[in-house]
Amino acid sequence: DAGVIQSPRHEVTEMGQEVTLRCKPISGHNSLFWYRQTMMRGLELLIYFNNNVPIDDSGMPEDRFSAKMPNASFSTLKIQPSEPRDSAVYFCASSLDIDTEAFFGQGTRLTVV
Amino acid sequence: AQSVSQHNHHVILSEAASLELGCNYSYGGTVNLFWYVQYPGQHLQLLLKYFSGDPLVKGIKGFEAEFIKSKFSFNLRKPSVQWSDTAEYFCAVNALEYGNKLVFGAGTILRVKS
Numbered sequence: 001d002a003g004v005i006q007s008p009r010h011e012v013t014e015m016g017q018e019v020t021l022r023c024k025p026i027s028g029h030n031s032l033f034w035y036r037q038t039m040m041r042g043l044e045l046l047i048y049f050n051n052n053v054p055i056d057d058s059g060m061p062e063d064r065f066s067a068k069m070p071n072a073s074f075s076t077l078k079i080q081p082s083e084p085r086d087s088a089v090y091f092c093a094s095s096l097d098i099d100t101e102a103f104f105g106q107g108t109r110l111t112v113v
Numbered sequence: 114a115q116s117v118s119q120h121n122h123h124v125i126l127s128e129a130a131s132l133e134l135g136c137n138y139s140y141g142g143t144v145n146l147f148w149y150v151q152y153p154g155q156h157l158q159l160l161l162k163y164f165s166g167d168p169l170v171k172g173i174k175g176f177e178a179e180f181i182k183s184k185f186s187f188n189l190r191k192p193s194v195q196w197s198d199t200a201e202y203f204c205a206v207n208a209l210e211y212g213n214k215l216v217f218g219a220g221t222i223l224r225v226k227s
Contacts, residue, residue, distance in 0.1 A: 033215060035217075042217065042218075042219040042220055043203060043217040043220065045214060045215065045216060045217070048214055048215075055212060055214070056214050091156065091157070093157075093215075095215075098207075098212075098214075099209070100145075101147060101159050102147075102159075103159075104156040104157040104158070106155075106156050107156055
């Protein structure tokens, strides 16, 4: 398996634009997590899904953030409209079940100017 | 509130020195415990994990961690560090009572001087 695949690896966008980050989890994994990593706040859990259903989205910072998992092999994290303070590295991770080890993707480095 | 605390944000050691990174959590009940490592510019990788059984767990690259339930701790150790261990180390916990969401500590940046 190729592991967790995220795209794009880098994204530079202007303030106010919509940004969509994509994630393909490891095949057979039932849980998917979205994290944001910044120098100031460290690694924050934004939302996680189990069997494609959002379980906890309490970490989503604002209504500008939304996440979907239409099927077991794909998830998106959308920011609309984007702001400079959204600049961070966004990691997607998947695990076999919700209480087992998580495997991380390479991350998407987002810069909003 | 549920939390994971890592005591040191930055640690600087010389090669061959021993390492211990502290991690404490505030959850009661059943927990699963993890240490992840993030090398510069890379994604997080699992070093070791504890689910149950022997509280002393051994991971990759000579790392080990000890779960002490009474102290709510899961400290990471390595007897002799190498320059290649320079990285950021994250402790993580998921707790059944909090829906098993995987929560990370703030991380400890380790720099090993050659």
